[in-house]
Amino acid sequence: MAVKVCANCNEKVDENAFICKFCGAVHRGTGEELAVTANEKHSRKGEISFIVALIVLVILAIVLMIKQ
Numbered sequence: 001m002a003v004k005v006c007a008n009c010n011e012k013v014d015e016n017a018f019i020c021k022f023c024g025a026v027h028r029g030t031g032e033e034l035a036v037t038a039n040e041k042h043s044r045k046g047e048i049s050f051i052v053a054l055i056v057l058v059i060l061a062i063v064l065m066i067k068q
């Protein structure tokens, strides 16, 4: 009974669920990165996810620079 986190609304959904029961985002495959179809209602959350991803990338870049 594994669960995954919806990339669109960040709710826990069944790993085998094809469509998120919270926001209706379509999950293609069960990979670590969910491919979701953005829902207009949740576009703001999608933007936040994008900003969070950018911040993580910046932190990773800084960590890699420090290691050198």
Ligand SMILES: [Zn+2]
Pocket: 006, 007, 008, 009, 010, 011, 020, 021, 022, 023, 024, 025
């Ligand atoms: Zn969702």
